[in-house]
Amino acid sequence: MLRVLIADDQALVRGGFSMILEAQPDIEVVGEAADGAEAVRQTLALAPDVVLMDVRMPVMDGIAATSAICARTSARVLVLTTFDLDEYVYDALTAGASGFLLKDMRRDELVAAVRVVAGGDALLAPSVTRRLIADVVSRGRVAPEPTPLAGLTARETETLRQVARGLSNAEIAAAMFVTEHTVKTHVSSVLAKLGLRDRVQAVVAAYESGLVVPGETGGPAPS
Structure with missing residues (x-):
């Protein structure tokens, strides 16, 4: 059973998400939080799999709460946002979130997604995440050290470059003329060598290092 905590300051949003998730036989909503500080406290107390x-x-915004959690x-954190180019989400990703x-x-x-x-795994929505990171990096918000x-x-x-461009494992395998298993092995090795948590952080690292520049494309984005 997957344990989920929902953190949102709007009760209707929390209730709606809870109703959707609770209808699934393999998901249990173990708690709700109305602010970031409460989200951190409940995560420590309830040990959800996903927040x-x-x-x-x-009280505490989602970025600070994500970093603390x-x-x-x-726990894995999925950030919720109203806007597909919300600049604050970049900070949440670098704080350790697994997607948004x-x-x-x-x-x-x-x-x-849950x-x-x-x-x-990490949730990479190419139509959102890649544009967000490219937009933020193009405005100079990168790490001081590559x-x-x-x-x-x-x-x-090359695998990291393709991941950062938003390609799926299957598309990377086709582009590099290898199997999906080989791609997964390369991705795991990249994460281990760079000390990264997941594919989202790999995308951030690729942009921050200059391996991929804003506006680059490497093929069709996954749907």
């Missing part, structure tokens, strides 16, 4: 985190909340627990969702998503998208993240990529092999570097 749905709003960005703009009183990712630093102190193994638009609040106008379909029910099946919400359920699928399962993907709970399974240890992420070192010297330890990566040529294949791992």
Whole structure:
């Protein structure tokens, strides 16, 4: 059973998400929080697998709460936002979030996202995440020190480049003429060598290091 905590300052939003998730046989909503500080407290107390985190909340915002949760627990954080180019989401991703969702998503998208993240993967919506990171980096909001990529092999570097461009494992495999299993191995190696939590952080690292520049495309984005 997947345990989920919902953090949003709007009771109707919390209730709606809770109703959708509770209808699933493999998901249990273990708690709700109206602000970031409460989200951190409940995460520590209830140990959810996934936290749905709003960005703009009183007392403590979603960015600070995400940072605290990712630093102190193994819970995976999915950031919720009203805007697909909300600049604050970039900060949440670098704080350790495993992806983000638009609040106008379909029910099946919400359920699928929770399962993907709970399974240890990251949620990369190319139509949103890639544009967000490119937009933020193009305005100069990058880390002061580039992420070192010297330890990566040529294949791992190319895999990271394709991940950052928003390609799925299947598309990367086709582009590099290897199997999906090989791509997964390369991705795991990249994350381990760079000390990254998941694919979202890999995308951030690729932009911050200059491996991929805003506006680059590497093929069709996954749907």
